[in-house]
Amino acid sequence: MKTLILISHPKFEDSSTQQFLKTSFYSLDDVKYQVIDELYSETDGIDLEKEQTALKNFDRIVFQFPMYWYSSPASLKQFMDDVFTRNYIVANRSLKTKELGIVVTLGDTESDFQAGGAEQFTISELLRPFQAFAHKAGMQYLKPFVVNQFAYMDPDQKEKLLVDYLQYLSADMPLSLASREKWLVERLQATKESKTDDQQQAIDLVINSIEDQQNNVESLKEDVKMIRDQEE
């Protein structure tokens, strides 16, 4: 599965959150990214046809941005207005069946975003325009990935953020224990090749242990099902 991250951030290079996330997804071969602001500043105007063609190569498109006035910064909207022509989206349905993910970073705490909270509305409500776009484009709208006050995270929280983020980019959706484990095994398999024999054996042990656990879970599920069936 191929993923494109479209980043909208007027100060991408200065953002510690964005740089942290950027460092992490370098480890995934099938993940590409594009900073929209650089696309506009480095050229005289967007190459519509090039962008439209490029998008077709990906299965999952992720809009990644800090929340500015309850939406993305203007550059993502400019990109949508320019590249997502009515012809491309509605007539030709060029993005149909692809997935649309959203990675949004918040400066305020997420719990402010609810009725009665300081921000009054939920993230779900505020992102409705993107959800409506996905609906119109025939894309599958993924549950948004919210990065909540990155600046206050301790190292353990950052590590967890990293794994969750990488899974959001490349694991099968919707995320479940099974899809997360499948993703982890694939990652481990991919890293094996460049390692020494000893390390490869260690990785195999970890993979076996994960697969054993999966089998245990499967067998537990079977047991539960049997007990339920007997009760009925």
Add this chain to the structure above:
Amino acid sequence: MKTLILISHPKFEDSSTQQFLKTSFYSLDDVKYQVIDELYSETDGIDLEKEQTALKNFDRIVFQFPMYWYSSPASLKQFMDDVFTRNYIVANRSLKTKELGIVVTLGDTESDFQAGGAEQFTISELLRPFQAFAHKAGMQYLKPFVVNQFAYMDPDQKEKLLVDYLQYLSADMPLSLASREKWLVERLQATKESKTDDQQQAIDLVINSIEDQQNNVESLKEDVKMIRDQEE
């Protein structure tokens, strides 16, 4: 009351809807407008301080735009990102108690905007980011003014649109029969000066007739109140 219309439209001059609306508000002295796209294209960058100072002179600020992908075109968002700094809006609360209106024009029919409809979400839901902004800024969020498929309107519908639009720009909110009538009398008074004596007399007749009707309505309200009081 002074009103500023901030228009976001990449092709303002070519839009028949926008040109129709523009012709109409020329008749109101206390209504100014600014096409944001022209502000950006005619200068090397926005004069932050000038824009921030100018906004303070108005009581009602109206964002006017065609709906592009379930939001405003990018230029309004760029203006918000540039001019509405956290300091200006949150720390200094510079727009506090002002009114925020939204005039949004739709190419599709408004009835598509509901659960189960082609667009799935209501206009209210899609404009949440603007409502959340008004909340944060301490502004009063006015009921959005939706212009529904202008291209298909007949002359009568356009005339009604015109009056409703002018009232949205300059009548007291929330709109009611009383505030609409007050607005109409003020408009008639304002046009009187440049007219001949005969015309002035005719206008006075219309004003008197409106005021008589207002008195009738008031007296009817009194009667209804008296009957209710007697019943209790």
